[in-house]
Amino acid sequence: MYRYDEFDHQLVRERVKQFRGQVARRLSGEITEDEFKPLRLMNGVYLQLHAYMLRIAVPYGTLSSRQLRKLAELARKYDRGYGHFTTRQNLQLNWPALKDMPNLIEELATVEMHCIQTSGNCIRNVTSDHYAGAAEGEVEDPRIICEIIRQWSTFHPEFSYLPRKFKIAVSATEHDRAAIRVHDIGIRVLKNGLGETGYEVWIGGGLGRTPIIGKKVGDFIRREDLLSYLEAALRVYNMSGRRDNMYKSRIKILVHEIGEAEMKRRVEAEFEEIRKEGRLQLPDEEVERIRRYFAAPAFETLPDQSAELDAEMAKDEDFAHWVRQNTVKHKTPGYAIVNISLKPIGGTPGDISSEQMEAVADLAEKYAFSELRAAHEQNLTFAHVRKQDLRAVYDGLSAAGLATPNIGLISDQIACPGLDYCALANARSIPLAQEISERFADLKLQHDIGRLHINISGCINACGHHHVGHIGILGVDKKGIENYQITLGGAADEIASVGDIIGPGFTDDKIVDAIETIVMTYLDIRQEGEIFLDTYRRVGLQPFKDKLYATH
Amino acid sequence: MAQHMRKGARVQALTANRLQDGIVVYLTPDNRWSEKMQDADVADGKEEAAALLARGQAFLGSKDVVDVYLFEVEGDEHGGIRAMSVREAIRQAGPTVRPDLGKQAEGKV
Numbered sequence: 001m002y003r004y005d006e007f008d009h010q011l012v013r014e015r016v017k018q019f020r021g022q023v024a025r026r027l028s029g030e031i032t033e034d035e036f037k038p039l040r041l042m043n044g045v046y047l048q049l050h051a052y053m054l055r056i057a058v059p060y061g062t063l064s065s066r067q068l069r070k071l072a073e074l075a076r077k078y079d080r081g082y083g084h085f086t087t088r089q090n091l092q093l094n095w096p097a098l099k100d101m102p103n104l105i106e107e108l109a110t111v112e113m114h115c116i117q118t119s120g121n122c123i124r125n126v127t128s129d130h131y132a133g134a135a136e137g138e139v140e141d142p143r144i145i146c147e148i149i150r151q152w153s154t155f156h157p158e159f160s161y162l163p164r165k166f167k168i169a170v171s172a173t174e175h176d177r178a179a180i181r182v183h184d185i186g187i188r189v190l191k192n193g194l195g196e197t198g199y200e201v202w203i204g205g206g207l208g209r210t211p212i213i214g215k216k217v218g219d220f221i222r223r224e225d226l227l228s229y230l231e232a233a234l235r236v237y238n239m240s241g242r243r244d245n246m247y248k249s250r251i252k253i254l255v256h257e258i259g260e261a262e263m264k265r266r267v268e269a270e271f272e273e274i275r276k277e278g279r280l281q282l283p284d285e286e287v288e289r290i291r292r293y294f295a296a297p298a299f300e301t302l303p304d305q306s307a308e309l310d311a312e313m314a315k316d317e318d319f320a321h322w323v324r325q326n327t328v329k330h331k332t333p334g335y336a337i338v339n340i341s342l343k344p345i346g347g348t349p350g351d352i353s354s355e356q357m358e359a360v361a362d363l364a365e366k367y368a369f370s371e372l373r374a375a376h377e378q379n380l381t382f383a384h385v386r387k388q389d390l391r392a393v394y395d396g397l398s399a400a401g402l403a404t405p406n407i408g409l410i411s412d413q414i415a416c417p418g419l420d421y422c423a424l425a426n427a428r429s430i431p432l433a434q435e436i437s438e439r440f441a442d443l444k445l446q447h448d449i450g451r452l453h454i455n456i457s458g459c460i461n462a463c464g465h466h467h468v469g470h471i472g473i474l475g476v477d478k479k480g481i482e483n484y485q486i487t488l489g490g491a492a493d494e495i496a497s498v499g500d501i502i503g504p505g506f507t508d509d510k511i512v513d514a515i516e517t518i519v520m521t522y523l524d525i526r527q528e529g530e531i532f533l534d535t536y537r538r539v540g541l542q543p544f545k546d547k548l549y550a551t552h
Numbered sequence: 553m554a555q556h557m558r559k560g561a562r563v564q565a566l567t568a569n570r571l572q573d574g575i576v577v578y579l580t581p582d583n584r585w586s587e588k589m590q591d592a593d594v595a596d597g598k599e600e601a602a603a604l605l606a607r608g609q610a611f612l613g614s615k616d617v618v619d620v621y622l623f624e625v626e627g628d629e630h631g632g633i634r635a636m637s638v639r640e641a642i643r644q645a646g647p648t649v650r651p652d653l654g655k656q657a658e659g660k661v
């Protein structure tokens with residue numbers, strides 16, 4: 001795993017010291033809120049409905065047991081004993097007091113964590129595939145390039161005041177689990193015909209008010225040129241992106257306005273200039289140095305099949321269910337990828353208590369090389385577990401209430417904090433997710449429905465990725481009353497699409513029935529082997545619309 | 553307070569977040585900030601609202617509160633007040649999905 005170098009340590013230490021001074025000056029009344037607000041935001045401190053919120057960066061979603069234990073401790077000490085994993089692979093604390101913030105972030109720094117670049121119009125925390133290093137068919141560990149981007153973008157002087165925030169995601173497999181096509185820049189690591197590793201670069205994707213799928217602007221950027229290319233893209237955006245209108249300031253609008261071809265031309269022209277300088281050329285040695293941080297753990301040579309596992313599965317139906325639903329094939333024989341659902345039936349998607357964090361940290365230490373991942377679906381992942389240890393991992397997770405066998409099923413929903421916490425929200429998200437998971441609690445029914453992603457956002461900012469949910473739900477405000485709009489047919493993977501709005505919205509007492517009607521309609525009309533998305537792509541909106549708005 | 557409300561007029565109270573810890577507070581008739589909405593001063597109609605807002609905004613340069621604004625209330629069945637919008641009702645009580653947290657759990661209504 002990546003370890004901070006001296007440079008990072010120094011930076012973070014200085015930042016903590018600086019912020020301590022700023023908080024003290026604010027609390028004493030020496031500086032005003034207008035002066036202080038941008039400073040606190042630069043350190044991940046937001047003011048939400050009930051209290052301050054601290055957004056802690058989890059670079060590319062990778063955490064060590066030691067870090068998770070520290071987060072558990074901090075959540076207990078400075079918050080109400082829980083945290084919330086977001087769709088950006090970050091962790092949010094919901095109740096820390098401003099006066100405690102300097103101590104909190106100082107303690108965070110002892111485990112090499114911070115809140116830098118979790119807010120503001122800069123390049124945000126880079127996200128990646130939560131199966132990195134374990135996925136079958138992976139070209140190389142995507143976190144290598146994530147880390148290189150992190151180092152390049154941290155406090156990048158030219159890009160600290162972009163027209164708007166900027167999000168980058170990296171994936172290294174054909175199947176995209178990092179949603180690269182709905183990011184400002186999405187990078188896919190791939191090989192060319194000669195077997196050389198390079199990067200496909202997608203620009204101008206994004207959700208929010210204007211959801212747009214990114215355009216493939218770079219087909220094959222060579223490794224040594226990647227930073228020059230990214231610098232070029234960012235420079236074009238920084239120069240030409242709109243600063244007059246917040247709703248038009250993301251790079252997606254620029255690409256949309258000037259067109260894909262013109263964007264490509266401008267980026268390439270800038271790229272040639274930067275390349276001539278040679279300043280950003282990525283030397284092989286540097287890549288190798290960082291690659292070593294992400295070296296695969298010492299896997300044992302094991303047969304792929306584990307007799308112990310098979311015997312346990314035969315004995316225990318619940319365990320077998322969990323293995324089938326929550327574990328995934330690993331690239332190394334005898335190992336599995338384990339997904340930990342943070343979506344218990346009736347629970348809050350992404351929430352985890354301090355006790356649960358500690359249980360997960362312990363299990364990771366014993367069975368998963370002391371390392372885990374936060375997935376953008378608001379779940380956790382152990383990337384490498386021996387198949388023979390799955391039983392022990394399951395037992396440990398069960399005891400902590402973390403063994404819900406629902407990964408990818410209808411109850412595994414993405415939901416933003418919504419009006420229960422968020423100051424920008426129009427409507428609540430979490431109670432909807434809870435009610436839907438309770439409505440479809442029956443596992444047999446969930447399996448029958450098959451893979452189905454429901455994503456819920458409490459406002460148009462789309463933190464809950466509703467546009468790319470197979471079924472998306474967006475909370476809107478109708479004169480102080482919550483109302484919900486449904487979209488169908490969205491997807492965030494390699495065949496990304498933005499969902500279509502089905503029709504007029506529903507009040508909070510009607511929305512779950514509406515979702516049920518949609519799901520039942522699908523079960524009625526699906527063909528052999530189809531999941532919801534396949535059926536939708538085959539038949540379109542109409543059959544669902546007919547059922548949903550039929551007058552009785 | 554609530555008994556002074558005229559029917560039909562827009563009745564508002566003034567809220568903010570406490571600087572130190574972000575906790576939701578309300579401006580009282582004697583210019584204190586209380587965690588309890590029932591302690592809030594209420595303004596009946598436009599002019600009173602403007603006066604109430606001005607009293608609150610006087611605190612903005614200070615180290616007490618941030619984000620001062622008016623919100624609409626109505627009388628409740630116990631002679632108190634209640635927020636008209638879902639947003640303010642949740643701000644007042646705490647997350648609806650965590651009845652064990654926030655003012656609703658601390659008896660601060």
Ligand code: SF4
Pocket residue numbers: 416417418419422423424425426457458459460461462463464
């Ligand atoms: S989508 Fe809106 S309501 Fe939900 S977390 Fe983002 S800003 Fe808040």
